[in-house]
Amino acid sequence: MNSCIIVWFRNDLRVHDHLPLLRASSRGLPVLGLYVFDQAHYKTLSYGFPKTGKHRAQFIRESVEDLRQNLNRLGAPLLVRHGSPEEVFTSISERFHIQEVFLHEEIGSEELTVEGKVRDRLPHTTFTIDHGHNLYPPEDLPFTTRELPDTFSQFRKVLDKNGVPGLTEISIPSSVRGLSLPRDFPEGKLPTLQELGLKELERPPRYPGGSSKAKERLLHYIFKADRLKVYKETRNGMLKEDDSSKFSPYLANGCLSPKVVLDQIRTYEKKYGKNESTYMLYFELLWRDYFHLVHRKYRDRIFYPAGLKGNRIPWHDDQEHLRRWMDGMTGYPLVDAAMRELKQTGFMSNRARQNVASFFTKNLGLDWRIGAAWFESQLVDYDVSSNYGNWLYIAGVGNDAVPFRAFNVEKQAHDYDPDGAYLRYWLPELKELPAPWIHQPREMGMLEQQQYGINLGEDYPLPMVDLYESMKNRKQEYEQAQKNSR
Numbered sequence: 160m161n162s163c164i165i166v167w168f169r170n171d172l173r174v175h176d177h178l179p180l181l182r183a184s185s186r187g188l189p190v191l192g193l194y195v196f197d198q199a200h201y202k203t204l205s206y207g208f209p210k211t212g213k214h215r216a217q218f219i220r221e222s223v224e225d226l227r228q229n230l231n232r233l234g235a236p237l238l239v240r241h242g243s244p245e246e247v248f249t250s251i252s253e254r255f256h257i258q259e260v261f262l263h264e265e266i267g268s269e270e271l272t273v274e275g276k277v278r279d280r281l282p283h284t285t286f287t288i289d290h291g292h293n294l295y296p297p298e299d300l301p302f303t304t305r306e307l308p309d310t311f312s313q314f315r316k317v318l319d320k321n322g323v324p325g326l327t328e329i330s331i332p333s334s335v336r337g338l339s340l341p342r343d344f345p346e347g348k349l350p351t352l353q354e355l356g357l358k359e360l361e362r363p364p365r366y367p368g369g370s371s372k373a374k375e376r377l378l379h380y381i382f383k384a385d386r387l388k389v390y391k392e393t394r395n396g397m398l399k400e401d402d403s404s405k406f407s408p409y410l411a412n413g414c415l416s417p418k419v420v421l422d423q424i425r426t427y428e429k430k431y432g433k434n435e436s437t438y439m440l441y442f443e444l445l446w447r448d449y450f451h452l453v454h455r456k457y458r459d460r461i462f463y464p465a466g467l468k469g470n471r472i473p474w475h476d477d478q479e480h481l482r483r484w485m486d487g488m489t490g491y492p493l494v495d496a497a498m499r500e501l502k503q504t505g506f507m508s509n510r511a512r513q514n515v516a517s518f519f520t521k522n523l524g525l526d527w528r529i530g531a532a533w534f535e536s537q538l539v540d541y542d543v544s545s546n547y548g549n550w551l552y553i554a555g556v557g558n559d560a561v562p563f564r565a566f567n568v569e570k571q572a573h574d575y576d577p578d579g580a581y582l583r584y585w586l587p588e589l590k591e592l593p594a595p596w597i598h599q600p601r602e603m604g605m606l607e608q609q610q611y612g613i614n615l616g617e618d619y620p621l622p623m624v625d626l627y628e629s630m631k632n633r634k635q636e637y638e639q640a641q642k643n644s645r
């Protein structure tokens with residue numbers, strides 16, 4: 160039986176800055192890349208929707224295809240299978256002697272459980288795990304995971320004071336000695352969306368997947384369109400593609416290493432000088448690292464209803480409310496535009512995410528974990544630590560010092576979309592409404608409705624809850640929960 164080394168790809172769909180691949184290629188044994196479409200990732204959740212929706216699945220498919228091309232170019236095959244990873248490893252071990260497995264570290268409990276099952280099937284194989292998802296490996300930070308500061312600003316201050324660790328070198332192996340696969344053991348086709356139990360996309364994906372596309376986006380945003388220069392001013396925009404970097408789908412799926420982004424920021428600074436925007440983009444990458452560290456510190460507590468603080472806030476269950484939120488039919492234009500954008504494209508800006516998550520928890524009072532699960536299903540940039548971490552904070556069960564912070568979704572629409580262009584884009588039934596009606600259609604009387612040819616309650620829903628009343632009630636529930644937990 161021929162011996163081989165496996166590089167197991169998961170949320171690291173790239174060949175650059177990939178230490179496991181680099182290590183594997185220096186071992187002298189034939190290398191086999193492996194990606195498994197884990198059937199557990201495509202199951203239907205108890206909430207009635209798939210754990211991975213079609214937009215994210217398509218992004219992953221394209222990224223795996225791109226990875227295969229890049230790996231093939233270096234000389235190694237990428238085996239693609241659909242099933243459970245432990246079964247896939249067993250089937251490989253029946254054909255080849257798997258001497259070593261190289262992979263990047265994941266910190267989610269689901270991933271660790273799967274890893275454990277694979278190891279059980281291969282008791283004589285050595286597993287080498289490297290850290291690779293963040294700017295700075297945890298062991299290079301000036302504190303242990305247990306000592307991680309409980310707020311982001313403390314975390315940033317410690318880094319500013321102690322100096323950030325140096326970045327490790329970014330490299331790609333020049334070639335990889337690939338394993339030759341026998342005819343009856345082919346590389347394998349990628350499963351279609353249908354085979355993954357999903358519907359086809361109605362239109363081409365908004366963000367094409369893959370490391371090659373990630374590099375195009377990086378160069379476009381920073382250099383060609385020169386948008387890094389104005390990032391600080393535009394990053395809260397909700398409509399235009401270049402308002403923010405849109406690096407997140409590529410970072411979340413590992414098509415792009417955050418170190419490469421930082422390297423390009425530094426290159427830009429050397430050429431054109433530092434400014435507040437160049438710092439701000441770096442600052443956002445630090446947020447990403449921070450949520451990963453919070454996850455590492457608190458482990459499964461990031462999924463608990465009472466979150467990191469153990470604050471027993473009552474979470475309500477209302478299927479009708481949940482459905483209207485998911486479908487963008489709440490009667491609040493900012494929430495509806497953003498939720499329809501998410502459902503139709505798998506993306507939503509950070510400003511919009513904060514608003515819809517706040518509305519979900521602070522107006523509707525629904526269980527934040529269901530909102531987070533819907534994001535997990537839909538977002539092309541889903542990342543377990545960033546998603547559940549951000550939800551925890553918005554729900555008020557993170558380490559945040561402010562217990563009840565709610566976004567006024569109407570005021571936010573006025574402030575961040577003053578002419579209503581974003582709302583009009585996603586809500587065709589409101590497209591004739593000028594500002595300020597577009598921000599508050601509920602305020603329109605019969606005359607205005609007639610003037611603009613809209614019938615509220617029929618063409619567009621009336622608000623499902625009173626904005627101020629619901630917020631007031633919810634605040635009381637939060638305060639009560641806080642008193643009870645003292």
Ligand SMILES: Cc1cc2nc3c(=O)[nH]c(=O)nc-3n(C[C@H](O)[C@H](O)[C@H](O)COP(=O)(O)OP(=O)(O)OC[C@H]3O[C@@H](n4cnc5c(N)ncnc54)[C@H](O)[C@@H]3O)c2cc1C
Nearest residue numbers: 403404405406407443444447509512540541542545546549
């Ligand atoms: C409720 C909620 C859920 C979220 N879920 C996710 C998620 O699953 N995956 C994800 O990558 N981001 C998530 N975010 C963070 C943020 O909304 C997205 O990273 C951002 O909108 C992506 O767009 P961009 O790449 O243009 O961001 P930019 O503004 O250009 O930021 C650059 C990069 O910094 C990182 N970043 C920026 N803001 C944050 C943040 N608040 N937390 C963590 N990283 C950040 C991202 O990697 C992003 O690509 C969530 C935010 C909220 C409020």
